[in-house]
Amino acid sequence: MKIVKKLERRLFKHGESCVIYEYPTNDRTIDGCIAKISGRYPEKGGAVNKISKELAYVINGAGTVTIENKTTDIGEGDMVLIQPNEKFYWEGEMELFIPCTPAWNPEQYEIIV
Numbered sequence: 064m065k066i067v068k069k070l071e072r073r074l075f076k077h078g079e080s081c082v083i084y085e086y087p088t089n090d091r092t093i094d095g096c097i098a099k100i101s102g103r104y105p106e107k108g109g110a111v112n113k114i115s116k117e118l119a120y121v122i123n124g125a126g127t128v129t130i131e132n133k134t135t136d137i138g139e140g141d142m143v144l145i146q147p148n149e150k151f152y153w154e155g156e157m158e159l160f161i162p163c164t165p166a167w168n169p170e171q172y173e174i175i176v
Contacts, residue, residue, distance in 0.1 A: 065090065072097075080104045081153075094166035098159045100126065108176035109150040115163040115171060117145040126155010150175060 067086040075083040080102035088094050098119075104110075109129070119128075125138035130151045137143060137157070145151050153159075 077104060078106050080106055088166070091166050093162060093164045095160065095162040096167075097122070098153075098161055100124075100153045100155060100157050100159065102156075103152060103154045105152055105174050108174060109152045111150050111173045111175055112145070112147055112163070112167070113171045113173065114147055115165055115167050116147060117143075117161050117163050117167075119143045119145070119159045119161045122158040122160055124155060124157030126153060126157045128153055 065088050067088060071087065073085045073087060075085060077083060080100060081104035082099045082101075084097040086095050086097075119142065121137055121139050121141045121143075123139050125136070127134050128137055128143050128151060129135075130143075130145060130149050132150075135143075137155075
């Protein structure tokens with residue numbers, strides 16, 4: 064068992080439009096974060112996870128997610144599964160819970176402009 068308390072989370076800013084609160088599980092097979100999107104993230108182009116899957120749950124707010132050039136409206140209570148190598152971006156005002164498997168790491172992540 065592993066419990067990660069709120070005080071243990073780590074804050075990361077990804078530009079002006081995305082704030083991430085990472086909850087370090089120290090488990091290479093799965094991790095999780097809270098992402099606060101305010102605008103468009105990434106601000107230009109899209110992002111790709113080369114290895115990790117992301118399963119994003121909209122805690123509150125609304126917006127759109129664009130995956131492989133297909134845009135879908137999303138809102139509170141919706142869930143989005145992003146497969147490895149799918150180009151995506153978020154737009155709106157929303158808070159997401161995002162577990163990744165295997166655990167997310169920056170070496171497998173790329174912003175494509």
